[in-house]
Amino acid sequence: MKFTNRKRLSTVNGEDSHISTEMTNPFIHEVRLTPLQKLKVAVMTVSLFPVRLLFAVFMMLLAWPFTFVGTQGWSEHTVEPLSWWRWLAKLALRSLMRAMWFFAGFHWIAVKGRLAPPTEAPILTVAPHSSYFDSIPVTMTMASVVMKAESKDIPVWGTLIKFIRPVFVSRSDQDSRRKTVEEIKRRASSAGEWPQIMVFPEGTCTNRSCLISFKPGAFIPGVPVQPVVLRYRNEMDTVSWTWQGPGAFKVLWLTLCQLHNSIEIEYLPTYTPSTEEKRDPALYASNVRHIMAKALGLPITDYSFEDCRLTMVRGPLALPSHTCLLEFSRLVRLLGLKPGASDQVLEEMACRARELCGHGRSLEGVAEFLRLPVTQTLQDVFALFEEHGQMDVREFVIALSIICRPFQHLETLQLAFRMFEAEEDGCIVEHELAVILKTALGVSDLTVCDVFRATDTGNKGKITFNDFREFLESCPNFLELFCCVQKPSPTGSLGAQNHSSGPDLLPQDPNTANPAHSKKQD
Structure with a gap:
């Protein structure tokens, strides 16, 4: 199932509202x-x-x-x-x-x-x-x-x-x-x-x-x-x-x-x-x-007002105008996960996700991983990531880290690398970088290939987090150079295996935010 902006029917005092869009x-x-x-x-x-x-x-x-x-x-x-x-x-x-x-x-x-x-x-x-x-x-x-x-x-x-x-x-x-x-x-x-x-x-x-x-x-x-x-x-x-x-x-x-x-x-x-x-x-x-x-x-x-923080950031990994990240943030808030998602909790979830070694989980398995009951909200979250009836919980952890720490993109990337890297050398290969970038940016296979080659300067066929961080520092506008941002499509998925447009999730430091974002708040 792929993410889609489903039409919802609201209820006002027991009566169905005509509002849906x-x-x-x-x-x-x-x-x-x-x-x-x-x-x-x-x-x-x-x-x-x-x-x-x-x-x-x-x-x-x-x-x-x-x-x-x-x-x-x-x-x-x-x-x-x-x-x-x-x-x-x-x-x-x-x-x-x-x-x-x-x-x-x-x-x-x-x-x-x-x-x-x-x-x-x-x-x-x-x-x-x-x-x-x-x-x-x-x-x-x-x-x-x-x-x-x-x-x-x-x-x-x-x-x-x-x-x-x-x-x-x-x-x-x-x-x-x-x-x-x-x-x-x-x-x-x-x-x-x-x-x-x-x-x-x-x-x-x-x-x-x-x-x-x-x-x-x-x-x-x-x-x-x-x-x-x-x-x-x-x-x-x-x-x-x-x-x-x-x-x-x-x-x-x-x-x-x-x-x-x-x-x-x-x-x-x-x-x-x-x-x-x-x-x-x-x-x-x-x-x-x-x-x-x-x-x-x-x-x-x-x-809500809190979601504005996700849109006010700027930098090489900024949020695009059309994204399902806001929808994911809304669902996570309804699940009650967002307030308690501290750095320590995210690290603990990342460790448990790493132990699964990328094995997909069913809806019931995801509920067990998150220690939550199966509800309609959890089904909606599952639908954002699901591919062929399975979900890689590592992608969920990456997205959760993004919405809870919108200005700490390096911390999120480092967390993602730790979930995917090999124990012997701390490296990831190209398809693993593709999973990370597709969850975080919604990029195509060809673009991931170009980014990987630009990062793997030694032609080793694998990269570390430090390699990718140096690449970001040397090429802060790599999204433009490598044409990573795709045009929004009617549907999109947060799942890594989906080739439709996904969300640009990782923002830059708040000091680089646009001054125009000091908008009126009540």
């Missing part, structure tokens, strides 16, 4: 301009862009005095009645922010549904989260948001965000997550005294191709929430700002070069949790996500 990587976005679009952007760059940017910045600077006055005397822990002068400052700020978005090309903003009052829905959950332009509904509602504490120290911007009474998260405080949840619960239980809290439950920006897993923070208080969905209607998507794709300035530049930017905000009916959902925030979050996905007509996927 072929999954793509939600953390990658490409902007491809036609020659005509490039010409339009060139013209707008020297004409419309500087004017829009100037007026947008001017509106933000003009808003600063109102927010400065409005925040004087405010406490971060108590809420005071909105005095008349603060009410005027709030009105002025909303008007100026709307003018700023107008000059950015959002000439009209379509709004569907009704914004519930704080007493009815203390928390607003917004998705999909794909851009810093998602702050448009924040400026329209003046709802509080959850953001990192360092933001309040940014000149001008820090003063502006203080006015909406955000819930600040301190990355330097190890207990920050618990404190943030407690603060959300305190505000949500204030019977409307505090402003509504607007939460982006995905926790990171995606390309809007699906809804990834919702974090439970907004659902832990167990209070009613109002789902809010965003739609950007432009034919060319210039607003998406995710982990692989245009950087922040390029997104701003291309968006401001569009004659008009369309956004639609839809307020869905308030969702009141059941008793079971109040006890289980994960269930609450899942049910709300299904409702929002159905309204958007988007699929859902169990990919």
Whole structure:
């Protein structure tokens, strides 16, 4: 059986959802301009862009005095009645922010549904989260948001965000997550005294191709929430700002070069949790996500913010745009293996896999090796590697090491070599390198042959880990030189014997990561 992006049918409150699709990587976005679009952007760059940017910045600077006055005397822990002068400052700020978005090309903003009052829905959950332009509904509602504490120290911007009474998260405080949840619960239980809290439950920006897993923070208080969905209607998507794709300035530049930017905000009916959902925030979050996905007509996927680490790496062995590694990571997380896969555990699994000497294992044998029962999830994992009804558990260990240590590609390679090398000389031969590279990179036989010859400089017919490490150091872009990356096919397998496209799994050191990957995280 070969890996395939199977269509899945979701269930919402006992009813089957119509959402099913072929999954793509939600953390990658490409902007491809036609020659005509490039010409339009060139013209707008020297004409419309500087004017829009100037007026947008001017509106933000003009808003600063109102927010400065409005925040004087405010406490971060108590809420005071909105005095008349603060009410005027709030009105002025909303008007100026709307003018700023107008000059950015959002000439009209379509709004569907009704914004519930704080007493009815203390928390607003917004998705999909794909851009810093998602702050448009924040400026329209003046709802509080959850953001990192360092933001309040940014000149001008820090003063502006203080006015909406955000819930600040301190990355330097190890207990920050618990404190943030407690603060959300305190505000949500204030019977409307505090402003509504607007939460982006995905926790990171995606390309809007699906809804990834919702974090439970907004659902832990167990209070009613109002789902809010965003739609950007432009034919060319210039607003998406995710982990692989245009950087922040390029997104701003291309968006401001569009004659008009369309956004639609839809307020869905308030969702009141059941008793079971109040006890289980994960269930609450899942049910709300299904409702929002159905309204958007988007699929859902169990990919999460943690999976972004697999896509943000760069180097000679980087993850491609189409890979089943994310699917493997999702399944491993469902099996409960990922949190406990420490270096010591991986070494122990590698030793047991080596003792099998490459003998294939059946599904029951794999379950015994992993010390897990046979479940549907384990069957899905088996299907990723299976060839002729058998699975080489060494390939599983390699893939597991990759998703648990995405920045430590040399450690993963060394682990793989130890599972395959001969005891007498610590060497592997060409077909064994093929197994490793096919699991890690998805390369063809001919390419493996070329790589092996380039690594085996002494024509010994075998290589060691040190030989391959020296080859990587001398040829960091060997994937391009040896044409190792294949075009994605409708199906792919992690199994070494499959000649279809497999995943590029091994990343480079995090210091070489693209600076553009410091994307907005909530």
